[in-house]
Amino acid sequence: MDAAAINEILAKFPEVKGNLIGILHEVQNYFHYLPEEELRYVAKKTGVPITQIYSIVNFYNRFSLKPKGKNEVCVCLGTACHVKGAEKVMNEMQRVLAIKAGETTDDMNFSLEEVRCIGACSLAPAVVVNEDTHGKVTPRQVGQLLAKYKV
Numbered sequence: 001m002d003a004a005a006i007n008e009i010l011a012k013f014p015e016v017k018g019n020l021i022g023i024l025h026e027v028q029n030y031f032h033y034l035p036e037e038e039l040r041y042v043a044k045k046t047g048v049p050i051t052q053i054y055s056i057v058n059f060y061n062r063f064s065l066k067p068k069g070k071n072e073v074c075v076c077l078g079t080a081c082h083v084k085g086a087e088k089v090m091n092e093m094q095r096v097l098a099i100k101a102g103e104t105t106d107d108m109n110f111s112l113e114e115v116r117c118i119g120a121c122s123l124a125p126a127v128v129v130n131e132d133t134h135g136k137v138t139p140r141q142v143g144q145l146l147a148k149y150k151v
């Protein structure tokens with residue numbers, strides 16, 4: 001359990017009230033998911049019941065209780081992207097990464113998710129990697145795109 005990392009995160013939020021989601025975001029950014037032991041430590045240090053923390057975690061699908069890869073790849077399969085061939089982009093992502101949507105590569109480099117409309121329909125088909133939006137992605141570009149993020 002990495003208490004030092006949690007203490008550092010909590011130090012950024014002197015007021016817990018109204019900041020719990022922000023705290024959980026920081027914990028997830030640090031670990032790439034929300035480890036149970038660390039969540040229990042957050043509960044202990046903040047005085048927020050662990051049940052309340054879990055209800056927040058379960059409500060927002062941005063939060064994950066399962067380990068995620070260092071890079072989160074989200075392929076949009078919303079209507080506009082679907083029409084522009086997003087399915088083929090997703091198939092190529094799955095082929096190159098050798099995982100299915102919802103899974104993480106064994107080397108923990110990538111997690112692959114499907115999402116529905118990220119509000120970038122004019123860029124369809126769109127892919128988001130971490131904070132970067134990539135537009136008009138073709139299956140042929142997938143390998144090159146992923147290579148930029150591989151560590």
Ligand code: FES
Pocket residue numbers: 076077078079080081082116117118119120121122124126
């Ligand atoms: S449908 Fe993909 S960005 Fe809107």
